[in-house]
Each structure stands twice: as structure tokens, then as C-alpha cells.
Amino acid sequence: MAKVFVGMSGGVDSSVSAALLVEQGHDVTGIYMKNWSRDLPGMKCPWAEDLADAKRVAVKLGIPFEVWDFEKEYREKVVEYMLREFKAGNTPNPDIMCNEEIKFKLFYEKAMERGADFIATGHYARIIDNNLARAADENKDQTYFLYRISDEALMHTLFPIGDMLKPDVKKLAEKKGLHNAYKKESMGVCFVGEVGMKDFLKEYIDVQPGEIREISTEKVLGYHEGAVFYTIGQRHGLYISGNKGEINDGLPYYVVKKDLEKNIVYVSKNLNDSHIWTKELKLKDIILKNDTPNILVRLRHRAPLVPATLKNDTLYFESEIKRPASGQSAVFYDGEICLGGGIIC
Amino acid sequence: MIYLDHAAATPVDPRVLKAMEPYFSRDFFNPSSAYLPAKKVAADYQTAKATIAHAIGAKSSDLVITAGATEANNLAFTAATNALYLKTEHDSVRKVAKNHHGVEIAVDKYGRIDLADFRAKLADDIDLVSVSLVNNELGVIQPLAEISGIIREVKFDRLRRGVKTPLYLHSDASQALNLLDINVARLGVDLLTLNAAKIYGPKGVGALYVSHGVRLSPVTFGGGQENGLRSGTENVPGAIGFAKAVELAHEHLNGNRKKYAELKKLLLSELQGYELINKKHTLDNFIVLCYNDIDAERLIYLLEEKEVYVSTGAACAASKGQKSHVLAAIGLSDEQIAGSLRLTLGETNDEGQIHTAAKIINEVVANEYQRLQNG
Numbered sequence: 001m002a003k004v005f006v007g008m009s010g011g012v013d014s015s016v017s018a019a020l021l022v023e024q025g026h027d028v029t030g031i032y033m034k035n036w037s038r039d040l041p042g043m044k045c046p047w048a049e050d051l052a053d054a055k056r057v058a059v060k061l062g063i064p065f066e067v068w069d070f071e072k073e074y075r076e077k078v079v080e081y082m083l084r085e086f087k088a089g090n091t092p093n094p095d096i097m098c099n100e101e102i103k104f105k106l107f108y109e110k111a112m113e114r115g116a117d118f119i120a121t122g123h124y125a126r127i128i129d130n131n132l133a134r135a136a137d138e139n140k141d142q143t144y145f146l147y148r149i150s151d152e153a154l155m156h157t158l159f160p161i162g163d164m165l166k167p168d169v170k171k172l173a174e175k176k177g178l179h180n181a182y183k184k185e186s187m188g189v190c191f192v193g194e195v196g197m198k199d200f201l202k203e204y205i206d207v208q209p210g211e212i213r214e215i216s217t218e219k220v221l222g223y224h225e226g227a228v229f230y231t232i233g234q235r236h237g238l239y240i241s242g243n244k245g246e247i248n249d250g251l252p253y254y255v256v257k258k259d260l261e262k263n264i265v266y267v268s269k270n271l272n273d274s275h276i277w278t279k280e281l282k283l284k285d286i287i288l289k290n291d292t293p294n295i296l297v298r299l300r301h302r303a304p305l306v307p308a309t310l311k312n313d314t315l316y317f318e319s320e321i322k323r324p325a326s327g328q329s330a331v332f333y334d335g336e337i338c339l340g341g342g343i344i345c
Numbered sequence: 346m347i348y349l350d351h352a353a354a355t356p357v358d359p360r361v362l363k364a365m366e367p368y369f370s371r372d373f374f375n376p377s378s379a380y381l382p383a384k385k386v387a388a389d390y391q392t393a394k395a396t397i398a399h400a401i402g403a404k405s406s407d408l409v410i411t412a413g414a415t416e417a418n419n420l421a422f423t424a425a426t427n428a429l430y431l432k433t434e435h436d437s438v439r440k441v442a443k444n445h446h447g448v449e450i451a452v453d454k455y456g457r458i459d460l461a462d463f464r465a466k467l468a469d470d471i472d473l474v475s476v477s478l479v480n481n482e483l484g485v486i487q488p489l490a491e492i493s494g495i496i497r498e499v500k501f502d503r504l505r506r507g508v509k510t511p512l513y514l515h516s517d518a519s520q521a522l523n524l525l526d527i528n529v530a531r532l533g534v535d536l537l538t539l540n541a542a543k544i545y546g547p548k549g550v551g552a553l554y555v556s557h558g559v560r561l562s563p564v565t566f567g568g569g570q571e572n573g574l575r576s577g578t579e580n581v582p583g584a585i586g587f588a589k590a591v592e593l594a595h596e597h598l599n600g601n602r603k604k605y606a607e608l609k610k611l612l613l614s615e616l617q618g619y620e621l622i623n624k625k626h627t628l629d630n631f632i633v634l635c636y637n638d639i640d641a642e643r644l645i646y647l648l649e650e651k652e653v654y655v656s657t658g659a660a661c662a663a664s665k666g667q668k669s670h671v672l673a674a675i676g677l678s679d680e681q682i683a684g685s686l687r688l689t690l691g692e693t694n695d696e697g698q699i700h701t702a703a704k705i706i707n708e709v710v711a712n713e714y715q716r717l718q719n720g
Contacts, residue, residue, distance in 0.1 A: 223504030
């Protein structure tokens with residue numbers, strides 16, 4: 001029997017994780033991490049409801065339950081990092097930062113101080129011989145978000161549902177009377193929720209009108225509210241109109257380049273535009289746990305794995321890939337094992 | 346009874362009533378309560394909102410359920426510092442617009458927006474434009490896509506010139522939900538008012554669609570329901586009924602249009618001695634007639650005796666003895682306004698009723714002319 005502190009969000013995954021730990025006979029304490037509670041215009045932050053759902057489950061399981069408040073740290077380590085990155089023209093992934101800095105650092109450290117043998121979360125991931133490994137449910141695998149967590153934390157982490165398929169998790173929840181049938185799955189960045197990143201950023205970053213230009217002709221096609229709000233590859237939300245006389249072929253424009261200094265967003269309709277495709281990606285802040293020459297790389301959560309070679313700080317791909325936005329992560333795999341990853345420059 | 350005033354109120358559809366019933370009794374819980382039966386009610390409420398939202402191409406989180414369209418219009422105007430609104434808007438827009446430096450946009454003789462006047466008045470400090478999708482007295486359908494196109498151009502131009510004032514388009518679609526296929530993206534609106542009471546749903550329930558990025562302030566403060574924009578325990582039966590009404594309206598959209606167009610044609614062919622006021626661009630169920638030299642208010646009371654119910658314009662304006670600002674805006678003389686009747690068709694009507702109504706109205710009008718001649 002081990003002493004385990006399990007992070008409980010109120011969702012089905014962490015609820016079932018806690019239930020499994022109890023079933024296995026561990027000394028389990030449920031923790032709700034309060035990271036963000038601010039309402040945004042048009043979106044009420046659901047933290048209080050999530051907390052109530054987590055608490056209900058803890059009561060049903062008969063385990064002690066506590067709320068650990070990391071709001072200040074979350075704001076400093078995750079939100080400010082995110083805003084800083086956006087302002088620098090990058091597209092950061094706050095969920096990766098949250099795991100690295102909050103869940104598998106502050107939560108882990110506090111649990112250890114409290115005498116825990118392990119922490120546990122409801123992530124879809126596995127640990128094989130102290131290595132982070134992809135989940136049994138390939139469709140739900142969350143290692144993309146976990147590649148930056150420390151080896152030390154990993155050695156003291158349990159992912160109770162990592163061997164399960166999502167439908168089975170749901171079934172088990174129902175069987176155990178934990179199934180919160182009325183709760184929808186959270187999507188996107190938790191605290192940004194349905195309002196969308198652009199509207200969230202507008203709360204913190206002033207609108208600064210600038211030009212939208214076609215990349216090859218430099219022709220001004222329209223105006224935007226600030227280059228920082230746009231992401232490479234994005235095709236929505238461009239105020240492109242008023243080009244009387246131009247034949248509208250109905251094809252969308254994609255953001256292919258941003259000039260932060262001049263506040264210009266460059267777009268193209270040409271899907272073969274050289275700015276969109278690449279065979280190399282330069283990375284920074286690389287974590288590499290095992291130097292394997294030929295690796296598989298994932299460039300987005302749930303994106304297919306593509307073969308590549310890592311030399312120094314650059315990934316070389318066998319065939320051309322769509323260039324991801326800077327600030328996003330490239331995560332490395334050797335078979336099932338997550339070797340680490342890096343942040344795209 | 347022959348009811349020809351569906352723009353004023355519609356009877357609640359029995360299927361709507363049936364859907365609502367459990368939420369008055371068995372499922373009465375407060376959606377904010379913590380226990381599971383209450384959570385189920387909260388979930389049903391969200392599903393109802395989603396149904397309403399999907400009907401206009403939106404998501405449930407984009408909707409604020411209100412106590413009717415007037416409240417939704419008032420809430421929409423919290424986005425405004427300087428507003429433009431159509432001269433023929435309902436009082437729930439006109440009156441609140443006055444608190445937001447509201448300036449009127451002129452209409453043409455059909456009651457459609459005067460686009461040149463609109464462009465001319467769209468100064469850089471304007472942040473809200475309010476144009477109803479369908480006018481409540483004439484049934485005139487406004488060219489919203491054209492209006493939103495102009496707004497897009499102006500927004501574009503503002504960005505080009507570095508003008509940071511936002512610009513939103515609000516539309517009151519209260520009259521339109523059961524006859525027009527409404528899609529917020531296609532219309533290009535940022536704010537849209539909906540009303541259950543006009544589509545065979547319950548009274549006192551409406552909704553405001555709020556697109557991402559529009560900053561509203563609450564009018565009612567309290568427990569923070571509806572994303573903090575409309576505090577107060579959710580009207581669960583109302584929202585459920587609204588959703589059912591929306592569902593039924595959507596199912597019968599084309600059938601209704603066809604039916605009303607036929608009934609309207611029939612009525613106009615059988616009525617005598619009138620001038621049709623709303624000739625173009627109108628919903629199929631709106632008929633505004635003018636009888637020269639006749640006092641239309643007298644017609645209401647004479648028809649009432651025969652259990653035929655009609656109106657002279659907006660029910661709320663008529664009850665205050667005011668002359669119609671809508672009919673004045675399209676250039677009708679005081680005499681013409683005094684002689685104008687509004688007939689609005691709906692689900693309670695059938696062909697037999699239209700024959701009978703035409704016969705009764707013709708008789709009553711003939712008697713009035715007789716009375717005037719004798720007098």
C-alpha cells in the first residue's frame with residue numbers, strides 16, 4: 001500500500017483514476033488544483049463546478065479531499081509565459097507548461113512534502129521502466145503534453161488509466177456510479193475555454209491595427225488587429241475584403257509569415273508556398289533522454305508520427321512537413337517511449 | 346374566433362406545452378444546485394440552449410437567455426456608446442438607443458433601410474448598429490447581409506486608418522424565426538435578438554446571441570447566471586419550451602411560408618377597396634392595408650364584435666394611442682396611418698377562416714363607408 005495524492009479535476013478520467021487507486025488498496029488523497037478562476041467576458045470559468053464534481057467523487061470514494069491553490073504560481077509560470085511568448089510572435093502551448101511547472105512540479109513537491117510515495121493524474125500515458133510511454137489508447141495519448149516533466153517526478157507518478165481505452169474508462173465510471181453523465185469533455189486550453197485564444201489575448205494585449213499582405217506580391221489585402229493574435233497556418237478570422245475587381249476564387253488565405261516589428265501578417269492562397277513546407281525544424285529547450293538517431297516526431301497533439309533525425313538542435317525530416325508555428329513543441333518517440341522533445345524556433 | 350394578429354402573440358403549441366410541463370413539477374430543481382437531479386435539469390437547460398443556438402448556426406455558449414426580446418434588446422445596447430438604429434425599430438430598441446446617443450437611419454417607401462443614409466451616418470465613433478431583421482409592423486425584411494457587408498468594409502477601413510473603435514451589428518429577429526432560415530454567420534450579425542412568444546413558444550422568454558469578442562455589461566446583477574450577463578435563476582421551463590418551439594418552427598419553415606403565401610394571396614383577392622401598404626420585401630404572413638377615409642381603430646372594435654381580431658400596428662404602441670412611427674417613416678400621411686390595418690397570419694388560420702374573415706372585413710368596411718356617407 002502506498003500513499004498517493006491524486007489530482008482530481010472533476011472529469012471522468014481523473015475520477016476513474018482515483019477509484020482505481022482506491023480499489024488497488026492505496027492510501028489515496030484527492031486534490032483539486034485551483035489554477036485559474038477568473039471569468040472572462042462571455043465565459044464563466046467553471047472552476048467551482050469542476051471542484052464540486054471532484055469533491056462529489058471523493059466523497060463517494062470515501063477518500064480525504066483537499067483544494068490546493070496554485071493560482072498565483074499558475075499566473076506567473078503559465079499565463080505570463082504564454083502572454084510573453086505570444087507577444088514575441090510565438091504560439092506557445094500552455095498545457096505543456098502547466099504540466100511541467102504546476103502538476104508535475106508544485107503539486108508533486110507539495111505531495112512529497114506531505115509524505116506521498118506517488119502522485120497520480122488522469123492522463124492517458126504510461127510509464128514503462130521509468131520511461132514515459134504512449135497510452136494504450138492511441139487516440140487519447142497525452143504524452144505530447146507531458147514530455148517536459150522531470151524524471152524525478154516521473155519516478156513518483158502513476159497514470160492509473162494509461163492502460164485503458166477511453167470507452168472502457170467511461171464504462172467503468174458508470175459501473176462505479178462515478179459517471180458524470182451531464183458533464184461535457186473540456187476542450188482546448190482549460191482556462192481559455194470556448195472564448196478562444198484571440199479573445200483571451202485581447203484581454204491582455206491591446207489591439208494594434210496592421211497590414212495583411214500577400215506573401216509573393218506584397219500586395220496589401222486587408223488589415224488585422226495585431227500580428228500577435230495570428231498563428232502561422234491559421235486560415236480564419238482574416239479581414240480580407242474590399243478587393244473590388246479581383247476574382248474571388250473562394251480559396252482561403254493562410255497565414256504564412258508574421259513580421260512583428262512592422263506588425264505585418266503575410267498570407268497566401270498557395271498551399272505549395274515555400275513558407276508552408278519544410279524538411280527541417282530548428283528547436284530550442286530540447287529534452288532528450290536517450291540519444292537515438294532515428295526517431296518518430298509528433299508536431300501536434302494527436303498528429304501522426306513522422307520519422308526524422310535529430311542532429312544537434314535541428315530535426316531533419318524524410319519528407320516535407322507543414323511548418324508548425326514557432327513556440328509549439330516537437331515531441332520525440334522511439335516506438336512507444338517518449339524520448340523528450342523541444343520547442344520549435 | 347378568427348385570429349389575425351400573430352405578430353402580436355401566438356398561442357403556445359400543445360407540443361411546446363407538453364415539453365415544458367415536467368419542468369414545472371417533477372424537474373423543478375434549481376439548475377445551480379449541487380445534487381445530481383439538479384445537475385440533470387442544468388444539463389437539459391443547456392441542451393435547450395444548444396437547440397436554439399444551432400437553429401441560428403451558433404453554439405449554446407453564445408446565447409444569453411432573457412425574459413423576452415425587450416430585455417435582449419436592452420442587453421445588446423450595453424455594447425454601445427454611440428448607436429445607429431433604423432427609424433422603424435420597435436420601441437424596445439428606440440427607447441434604449443436614446444441612452445446611447447442613438448441616431449436614426451432613414452428608410453425608403455417600402456420600409457427598407459436607406460443604405461446611402463446609413464453610410465453617411467456611420468461615423469468613426471459609432472460602435473453599434475441596430476437593424477431588425479423583420480419589422481414588426483410591416484413585416485419588411487431588411488437586407489442584413491448587405492448591411493453587414495458595409496459594416497465589414499467600414500471595419501476594414503477603420504483598421505486601415507488605425508481607428509480602434511469596434512463596430513457591432515445587432516438585429517432583432519423576433520418576428521422572423523419561424524419564417525426565415527436564420528444563420529448568424531450568413532447575416533453577419535454580432536448580436537441577435539430572438540423571441541419565443543412569436544413562434545408558438547411561451548411569453549417572457551427570449552435570447553440574445555452574442556458573438557465572440559462583443560463586450561456586454563449585465564443589466565441585472567446577482568448570482569452570475571448566463572455567463573454573468575443575466576443573473577437570476579434560469580427559467581428552465583421557458584427555455585425548454587423555447588427550444589421545442591424553435592425545433593417545430595425549423596421543421597415547418599418551408600411549409601409555413603408556402604401556406605402563408607397562399608392564404609395571403611387568397612385574402613388579398615377577396616378583400617375589397619383597400620390599398621396594400623407593404624408591397625415588397627415582406628414576410629409572407631404580414632398584410633398591411635389602408636382604407637381611405639376610414640378610422641381603422643373603429644374597424645378593430647367592429648371586427649371584435651364578430652370575433653375577428655386584427656390590429657393597427659404594434660400592440661404596445663396602439664394601446665398608448667400613439668400613431669405608428671413606422672407608417673410615418675415610410676411616408677404615409679396621418680389620414681393613411683389612421684386608416685391602416687395590420688393583419689398577420691399564423692398557424693391558427695386556414696383557408697375557410699380566410700374566406701370568412703374577408704367576407705366579414707368587407708362587410709364591416711362597407712358599413713363604415715355607409716355610415717360616413719350618411720353622417
